[in-house]
Amino acid sequence: MTYYWRHFTTSPTETAAKALESARNGSFAQLPSSDRAKQLRALLLLSLQGATLSDAPGPLGDLGPSLYGGNDERNAAGAALARTAIVLAPPGNIVLDQDVLSWDDAPAITGSIPPIDIPGLPTDVSALPALAVVAIVSVAAAAACYVGTIVTQSDHAIAFEAQKTQKLLNAHTAGVKVIALHVEREKIAGKILPFDPEEKAILHGLEATQREIVAEKHTPLPTPFDGARDFGKALAGATSEIGKSTADALSSVVPIGLGLGMVWLMSK
Amino acid sequence: MAEAVSEFVPVRRDVLANLQASAAAGATLREYGTRAREAAVTEAKALPATARSLVQPIGVGAVLAYIATLDDVKNSETVKKRWWLLPVALLAIGYILRRKNSPHASAVLTAGAVLFVQAYRNRPKEEPQAQAPAKPGGDTAGVPQALPVMHPIDDRTAWIQSGGQWVRVQLAAPVRPALPQQTAPAAAAPMAQDPAAALAAAAFAA
Numbered sequence: 001m002t003y004y005w006r007h008f009t010t011s012p013t014e015t016a017a018k019a020l021e022s023a024r025n026g027s028f029a030q031l032p033s034s035d036r037a038k039q040l041r042a043l044l045l046l047s048l049q050g051a052t053l054s055d056a057p058g059p060l061g062d063l064g065p066s067l068y069g070g071n072d073e074r075n076a077a078g079a080a081l082a083r084t085a086i087v088l089a090p091p092g093n094i095v096l097d098q099d100v101l102s103w104d105d106a107p108a109i110t111g112s113i114p115p116i117d118i119p120g121l122p123t124d125v126s127a128l129p130a131l132a133v134v135a136i137v138s139v140a141a142a143a144a145c146y147v148g149t150i151v152t153q154s155d156h157a158i159a160f161e162a163q164k165t166q167k168l169l170n171a172h173t174a175g176v177k178v179i180a181l182h183v184e185r186e187k188i189a190g191k192i193l194p195f196d197p198e199e200k201a202i203l204h205g206l207e208a209t210q211r212e213i214v215a216e217k218h219t220p221l222p223t224p225f226d227g228a229r230d231f232g233k234a235l236a237g238a239t240s241e242i243g244k245s246t247a248d249a250l251s252s253v254v255p256i257g258l259g260l261g262m263v264w265l266m267s268k
Numbered sequence: 269m270a271e272a273v274s275e276f277v278p279v280r281r282d283v284l285a286n287l288q289a290s291a292a293a294g295a296t297l298r299e300y301g302t303r304a305r306e307a308a309v310t311e312a313k314a315l316p317a318t319a320r321s322l323v324q325p326i327g328v329g330a331v332l333a334y335i336a337t338l339d340d341v342k343n344s345e346t347v348k349k350r351w352w353l354l355p356v357a358l359l360a361i362g363y364i365l366r367r368k369n370s371p372h373a374s375a376v377l378t379a380g381a382v383l384f385v386q387a388y389r390n391r392p393k394e395e396p397q398a399q400a401p402a403k404p405g406g407d408t409a410g411v412p413q414a415l416p417v418m419h420p421i422d423d424r425t426a427w428i429q430s431g432g433q434w435v436r437v438q439l440a441a442p443v444r445p446a447l448p449q450q451t452a453p454a455a456a457a458p459m460a461q462d463p464a465a466a467l468a469a470a471a472f473a474a
Contacts, residue, residue, distance in 0.1 A: 009472065012468050012469065012471070012472035013465045013468045013469055015468075016464060016465070016467075016468035016471075017462060017464065017465065017468075020464055042468065045468075045471045045472070046464065046467055046468050046471050048471065049467045049468070049470050049471035050467050054470075055466045055467055055469070055470040056470060057469075057470045057471075057473030060471060130472040131472060132471050132472045176464060176467070177463070177464055179467075180463035180464040180466065180467050181463045183463065183466070183467065184463040184466065256335065256341065256354075256357070258335070260361065
């Protein structure tokens, strides 16, 4: 059975922009708890959208290699964005066996959603102004939902004050912006474009930061979804591609060389 | 006297004329036969040399055709991307052989020309040019097709035209300002300033 995290907010784009700014300058720890919860949720949802490498609306969280058309580098880029929520989550197992409903900075409601009668929330859920739906079908989606749920708790155990967390969120912001710009470039070009060296450097930096943090915990780099790649694996794949293309070039040159040799011999 | 008389037979004039015509035809036939025999003998004597001269260009052509149609060659990225490479290489080889007065030059040049025409007709089609971004200040005539264009119906419903397709969508009011509007400049401006807003709008457009 698939569970869903539904998040409502009245100002998604403004909140997402503020979240990116807070993450960039490392001020999450200093934010009022209400702003922090609202912005972190927006950032998590924005990241799941960015992980699809597309701005096509749809349920979030359903990540997989098919999204990236077999391109390991795109897969690794999406995985890097999705992985941040896992790295950000406090240690421990994430178990989600209920639907989750959240509203801006309000504590999340878990379980099947009854007719809502909460002050400040409209009774008709469908009338709420903006809605993000996350299908909890991947580790990254579960982690995002978990972090988005616990962030309003006083003992959330998310180390916002830690320098490594600030560094992670800073690198993550750069990654989100790179992906957003790349998606826009592809949209204008009307086709899939390879990542520029500058874009690669930023995405590699995000993954390197994630590696540093998990290395301190003596855990391997988390896999945000089944079939996720990382830039180490993507590079290995690219190397094998180079080898394949070299073999292809050789296989085309050798027969031509043989033919030329035969012509030369016959002309003697 | 009787033997001498038997050597002469009286023949009518018309029969004699027929006999003389037949004798002349026989002589002509014999002459044709002699000529045919001489021609056959001549061809038979020339056969080995002719066969040798024919086998060489045929062999060269066959070898070139075999190489040109090898899967490794046909499917190699280099040859696929540059359809003219193989034929031009053959023509260049033919030119070099011609300069060296090689007897195989004609075969190589012919094979190169045939392959060139064949490759030209089967050359890969040009990819369509990427569409240019919308120019600020223009009207809807300059809207790139890649950008979706929204046509609101009411506060919560709109038609979105994207890639030649029309999709009816339900929209939440706060999302609308972040989505592309009916004209390209209005749509492109916020996205160009903050592309992350487009991602945020998509994330909250379920």
